[in-house]
Amino acid sequence: MKRELTLTINGQPYTGVVEPRRLLVHFIREEAGLTGTHVGCDTTSCGACTVLLDGRPVKSCTLFAVQAEGHAVTTVEGLAREGELHPLQQAFWEQHGLQCGYCTPGMLMTGAALLERRPDPGEEEIRRAISGNLCRCTGYQNIVRAIQEAARAMRGAAEPVSAGQGAAGAASAARGGMVP
Amino acid sequence: MSAVQATDVIGQRIKRKEDPRFIQGLGRYVDDITLPRMVYMALVRSPYAHARLKAIRTEAALAMPGVLAVITGADLEKAGLAWMPTLAGDRQMVLATGKVLFQYQEVAAVVAETREAAFDGAEAVEVEYEPLPAVVDPFASLRPESPLLREDREEKTNHIWHWEAGEREATEAAIRSADVVVRQDVVFQRVHPAPLEPCGCVADYNRGTGRLTLYVTSQAPHAHRTLLSMVSGLPEHMIRVISPDVGGGFGNKVAIYPGYVCAVVASLRLGRPVKWVETRTENLTSTQFARDYHMTAEIAAGRDGRVKALRVRALADHGAFDAQANPTRYPAGLFSICTGSYDFPTAFAEVDAVYTNKAPGGVAYRCSFRVTEASYLIERTMDVLADELGIDPAELRRRNFVPPAKFPYRSALGWTYDSGDYAKALDLALETVGYEELRREQEERRRRGELMGIGLSSFTEIVGAGPNHLFDIAGIKMFDSCELRVHPTGKVLARFGTRHQGQGHETTFAQVVAQELGLSVDDVIVEEGDTDTAPYGLGTYGSRSTPTAGAAAALAARRVREKALKIAAHLLECGEEDVQWADGRFQVQGAPARSVTMKDVALAAYTNPPPGLEPGLEAVFYYDPPNLTFPFGTYVCVVDIDKGTGDVKVRRFVAVDDCGTVINPMIVEGQIHGGLTEGFGIAFMQEIKYDEDGNCLSGNFTEYLLPTAVETPRWETARTVTPSPHHPIGAKGVGESPNVGSPAAFVNAVVDALSPLGVRHIDMPVTREKVWSILRSHGIRG
Amino acid sequence: MIPAAFDYAAPGSLPEAVELLRRHGEEAKVIAGGQSLIPAMRFRLARPGVLVDIQRIPGLDFLAEEEGVLRIGPLVRHAEMEASPLIRDRYPLLAETASVVADPLVRNLGTVAGSLVHADPAGDWGAALLAARARVVLTGPGGERELALEDFLVDTFTTAISPDEILTEIRVPAPAPRSGGAYLKIERKVGDFATAAVGVQVAFDADGRCTAAGVGLCAVGPTSLRAREAEAFLAGKRFEPEVLERAGELAAAASSPVADTRGSEAYKRDMVRILTVRALARAAERALAA
Numbered sequence A: 001m002k003r004e005l006t007l008t009i010n011g012q013p014y015t016g017v018v019e020p021r022r023l024l025v026h027f028i029r030e031e032a033g034l035t036g037t038h039v040g041c042d043t044t045s046c047g048a049c050t051v052l053l054d055g056r057p058v059k060s061c062t063l064f065a066v067q068a069e070g071h072a073v074t075t076v077e078g079l080a081r082e083g084e085l086h087p088l089q090q091a092f093w094e095q096h097g098l099q100c101g102y103c104t105p106g107m108l109m110t111g112a113a114l115l116e117r118r119p120d121p122g123e124e125e126i127r128r129a130i131s132g133n134l135c136r137c138t139g140y141q142n143i144v145r146a147i148q149e150a151a152r153a154m155r156g157a158a159e160p161v162s163a164g165q166g167a168a169g170a171a172s173a174a175r176g177g178m179v180p
Numbered sequence B: 001m002s003a004v005q006a007t008d009v010i011g012q013r014i015k016r017k018e019d020p021r022f023i024q025g026l027g028r029y030v031d032d033i034t035l036p037r038m039v040y041m042a043l044v045r046s047p048y049a050h051a052r053l054k055a056i057r058t059e060a061a062l063a064m065p066g067v068l069a070v071i072t073g074a075d076l077e078k079a080g081l082a083w084m085p086t087l088a089g090d091r092q093m094v095l096a097t098g099k100v101l102f103q104y105q106e107v108a109a110v111v112a113e114t115r116e117a118a119f120d121g122a123e124a125v126e127v128e129y130e131p132l133p134a135v136v137d138p139f140a141s142l143r144p145e146s147p148l149l150r151e152d153r154e155e156k157t158n159h160i161w162h163w164e165a166g167e168r169e170a171t172e173a174a175i176r177s178a179d180v181v182v183r184q185d186v187v188f189q190r191v192h193p194a195p196l197e198p199c200g201c202v203a204d205y206n207r208g209t210g211r212l213t214l215y216v217t218s219q220a221p222h223a224h225r226t227l228l229s230m231v232s233g234l235p236e237h238m239i240r241v242i243s244p245d246v247g248g249g250f251g252n253k254v255a256i257y258p259g260y261v262c263a264v265v266a267s268l269r270l271g272r273p274v275k276w277v278e279t280r281t282e283n284l285t286s287t288q289f290a291r292d293y294h295m296t297a298e299i300a301a302g303r304d305g306r307v308k309a310l311r312v313r314a315l316a317d318h319g320a321f322d323a324q325a326n327p328t329r330y331p332a333g334l335f336s337i338c339t340g341s342y343d344f345p346t347a348f349a350e351v352d353a354v355y356t357n358k359a360p361g362g363v364a365y366r367c368s369f370r371v372t373e374a375s376y377l378i379e380r381t382m383d384v385l386a387d388e389l390g391i392d393p394a395e396l397r398r399r400n401f402v403p404p405a406k407f408p409y410r411s412a413l414g415w416t417y418d419s420g421d422y423a424k425a426l427d428l429a430l431e432t433v434g435y436e437e438l439r440r441e442q443e444e445r446r447r448r449g450e451l452m453g454i455g456l457s458s459f460t461e462i463v464g465a466g467p468n469h470l471f472d473i474a475g476i477k478m479f480d481s482c483e484l485r486v487h488p489t490g491k492v493l494a495r496f497g498t499r500h501q502g503q504g505h506e507t508t509f510a511q512v513v514a515q516e517l518g519l520s521v522d523d524v525i526v527e528e529g530d531t532d533t534a535p536y537g538l539g540t541y542g543s544r545s546t547p548t549a550g551a552a553a554a555l556a557a558r559r560v561r562e563k564a565l566k567i568a569a570h571l572l573e574c575g576e577e578d579v580q581w582a583d584g585r586f587q588v589q590g591a592p593a594r595s596v597t598m599k600d601v602a603l604a605a606y607t608n609p610p611p612g613l614e615p616g617l618e619a620v621f622y623y624d625p626p627n628l629t630f631p632f633g634t635y636v637c638v639v640d641i642d643k644g645t646g647d648v649k650v651r652r653f654v655a656v657d658d659c660g661t662v663i664n665p666m667i668v669e670g671q672i673h674g675g676l677t678e679g680f681g682i683a684f685m686q687e688i689k690y691d692e693d694g695n696c697l698s699g700n701f702t703e704y705l706l707p708t709a710v711e712t713p714r715w716e717t718a719r720t721v722t723p724s725p726h727h728p729i730g731a732k733g734v735g736e737s738p739n740v741g742s743p744a745a746f747v748n749a750v751v752d753a754l755s756p757l758g759v760r761h762i763d764m765p766v767t768r769e770k771v772w773s774i775l776r777s778h779g780i781r782g
Numbered sequence C: 001m002i003p004a005a006f007d008y009a010a011p012g013s014l015p016e017a018v019e020l021l022r023r024h025g026e027e028a029k030v031i032a033g034g035q036s037l038i039p040a041m042r043f044r045l046a047r048p049g050v051l052v053d054i055q056r057i058p059g060l061d062f063l064a065e066e067e068g069v070l071r072i073g074p075l076v077r078h079a080e081m082e083a084s085p086l087i088r089d090r091y092p093l094l095a096e097t098a099s100v101v102a103d104p105l106v107r108n109l110g111t112v113a114g115s116l117v118h119a120d121p122a123g124d125w126g127a128a129l130l131a132a133r134a135r136v137v138l139t140g141p142g143g144e145r146e147l148a149l150e151d152f153l154v155d156t157f158t159t160a161i162s163p164d165e166i167l168t169e170i171r172v173p174a175p176a177p178r179s180g181g182a183y184l185k186i187e188r189k190v191g192d193f194a195t196a197a198v199g200v201q202v203a204f205d206a207d208g209r210c211t212a213a214g215v216g217l218c219a220v221g222p223t224s225l226r227a228r229e230a231e232a233f234l235a236g237k238r239f240e241p242e243v244l245e246r247a248g249e250l251a252a253a254a255s256s257p258v259a260d261t262r263g264s265e266a267y268k269r270d271m272v273r274i275l276t277v278r279a280l281a282r283a284a285e286r287a288l289a290a
Ligand SMILES: Cc1cc2nc3c(=O)[nH]c(=O)nc-3n(C[C@H](O)[C@H](O)[C@H](O)COP(=O)(O)OP(=O)(O)OC[C@H]3O[C@@H](n4cnc5c(N)ncnc54)[C@H](O)[C@@H]3O)c2cc1C
Pocket: A043, A044, A045, C029, C030, C031, C032, C033, C034, C035, C036, C037, C038, C039, C074, C100, C101, C102, C103, C106, C109, C110, C111, C112, C113, C114, C115, C116, C117, C118, C122, C123, C124, C125, C161, C165, C166, C167, C168, C191, C192, C193, C194
């Protein structure tokens, strides 16, 4: 019944020998050892397990690992690039968008996907976009703020570089600060 | 170098030190821990609320591939472990023997090589039950014809305890002679804290060292170690409890659960690490719930609205075992804060607790012990009085506030409130929301037949348990602690007996220490949760961390400073009496230019200590608070009601909080947002429901409804600052007042909207259907 | 929670998939988005022996209007319906429905077709597509057959599909001129199934009289329902307030809700009335604005 399975997570291949009933979230956490993706329920309700599947946020507890074969999976560990935080990670930190941190990876993935599609989402749109992700700590307000701030930072970086500001400066504004 | 100056660390909006790991997915929660040769455990649970256990057959489960062991109550009985003590002095079954007393009670544990195999094994355990009639209603539980639930107890009754406070006769007399008496029945429904991370553990018994390490979702690791030692018979020093990152607690992670004990037993038996992480269903159906208080309040008052007396009666449904986590002397917690912000000349409160066939518990869910129930009751009933007298609810509150001049104020039920300025918070709230204007708008809308409501709540909390002559849990006094080690380079390791679950201790406590030692926040690292390294403490719940551990941090730092001053004198080559601590450094009196910093002193403590002085720079402080602290505030909520569907829309919500000195305004604001959202969920959707057979109807997130970002209102916050006179830095604690104060504001707003129809009360959760049925019964068709 | 063990097959073509279903009979289940099936499997309420994953079959995600018919392929997700400019512009009923199915994350996986085959009376697509007069195409070992959605939905969690068939297309008649639709849902919170919901699709003549009306009801009967009396009553009428009110009453009478944690029978029935009135008004506004 078990079979060898290779998934591409954050651009890296991970191989495991698993039963078809292995849920994607367990593959990510246990076969790939990436424990940033969490489990908070068993009814597809909470979004703590949110990852990107070919760029779209989905609940990895409601997908078998075999179904993800051949697709690109992105987890929270894949957000920062070359040692620099994603602007959304930076904004969550700045705006106090997290408390216990348990929902945070899922929120970040949903938020990052939203900002890919919509560079300037309004408050209502953000609230709707994150409505599949529960947070028990923050009351969402600072999460909304953080997503708005990240949107601003990313737009700022995408807009033409003004005189006197080097391209490198703009890029680092977009990516946020260094990973501490 | 940090940009933050040492002298103004407190009160700064400093980004949280704990966040970098969480935003990168690098937190370490219990389920993230994987140990070599680790195995998995799953529990078999009862489908019945009340039933006799006839037989348990484990052969089929043991024959399943990968299954290593099945543990039953009978096995535990042999080891004397079938029962364990609860924090409330009762006892609770670890695995059922004889009877099951609530649906989803733990019946057997299956250990297997993989998670999948453990679930398969649990499904294969065959249990035979003989169903018994279930007792679901707490009032029915007290009737003589009700079946006896706890046959194991000497007392052959479902009644657990009676508690009372205040002056019964004086209160009755005042009620008899008053101009006006209002009386209101109020139910605070059963709810569940439902932190996003469920409970779980990895029990790792090492046969070589004879030591047990228990990684566990714990808000109180030291208490867990002590109790575990008492239950298991393992000597306490052979147990190490580690509470790693905790994904929210809100009271749910204060107790010891049967699953933890089973995992420990399994690890002892197999000599392998055993992981048990409950499912959400298990979390909601079997772990610590909150509230379930069935209350009646009566207020006696004069025609002028001045209150004369308060009488309160409550029936507390504790479920199958009294497993609540209240201080020993206070079985009803701090419920006697129910006089609230008002100057009642006399009062009387009594609570009776009963068993029912429901999950055990009764925790302080994002509040101090039973304070939410009390606050909701008084704030609700004050509105009933306002309605009776035809006085504006804001005005009625103002007339009855304990005035600032009366602090420290001794309440009719015996608490000494430390400080407060209630009218100031009320005024700020009314001004921020534009109260007068809103009342005018409401009148206009009423003329047009529209339903708009404005609700207030002027709550007073009681937190920071507590003074050791009064407060203990299971005998252990409710102090908390801080241990500081200043390293030679002036960097500090600060350890605490508390355990944060999102409250930001790694930042706020670092701010307190940095402030006291004249260092930067970056120089201080805060560590909690490992009983091998942290000083003993009772943990984080009941908003007690800042009042207790926060105080311990300041006082440990001051203890460090005492020794540091000696070293400073040595370095400055003057007498100790000539050195003073000012502007975050040691200065020579009268010659402030001659000074040394804490960094200089730290280095000297290890490299150049004064002759005769012990080297090193460390201190420990165990803080026994002289009193509790009393945060307060006023909340105003504005709602609009859809007459067709009964939908309630929260249009505005203004929260004015006073939690004394604010250490980090960003964190305080975040705590308030979270608590308000919790209060919103409780007011409108959260409820753990049972059917008449005791089946839990709210066993997962599709039925236990938690607000998403869409339903959650936008919060407007403001604050006043009235420091606590007895806390070393004047802080009162905040995490929970929004959850305590807000439910009444929501319900008061809805009732206010419906008051033209003669409505005086609606029990929570205020569902659309409840509102709809009121509208239809008044002929409003939508 | 963990599903019971099963075998997994991912055929690359439709005939291959049908052959797998034929071979395994009742043992086998199609998996599309998995957003109904996997939750049921996690609670072990469903325990198929073999899962036939149709997601790797190319060409099943078509979404286009051709010759007066909107064709929805079996791998079209709720999110695609929500975002598609075609659906937004021409089928507001369907766009609105898509935006209230489950939550945004579930919508990225779940399919419209899977929802119909699942046949949960609380599923939103059944009611919306009944109002839109949709038909479904089933492909089995013997070829294709086409049914009206009404005939396809047999009972709670039961349809006319046989175990060796796959739903391969949903066909919705393109809207006539001067027509409009709306979908209104009462849910306890985002992500909840409907307490009650109503989908309507209406068309008018040049005088503003209703020429055709579809009214679909969600979560108030053993299957998604059509409020036939309301539909018949609306024909030939202008949408005056009394007309809408009467249509609401007829729709409420057509419903047969049962009490549960979402509400009493009376509440749900009354919500059908309220939502029908409001949905009709909104649909008419859209139809007559154009
Ligand atoms: C938390 C949550 C909330 C939800 N809320 C709502 C809601 O509010 N409203 C709503 O309508 N739905 C809701 N759903 C259900 C969701 O819409 C599902 O996506 C949908 O019901 C099923 O689609 P699927 O593609 O996921 O089907 P699957 O789960 O893959 O399959 C469902 C059933 O259909 C069969 N099947 C699927 N596709 C085909 C096919 N092409 N041919 C033959 N058989 C097929 C499967 O064998 C299975 O029996 C919710 C789901 C979740 C998890």
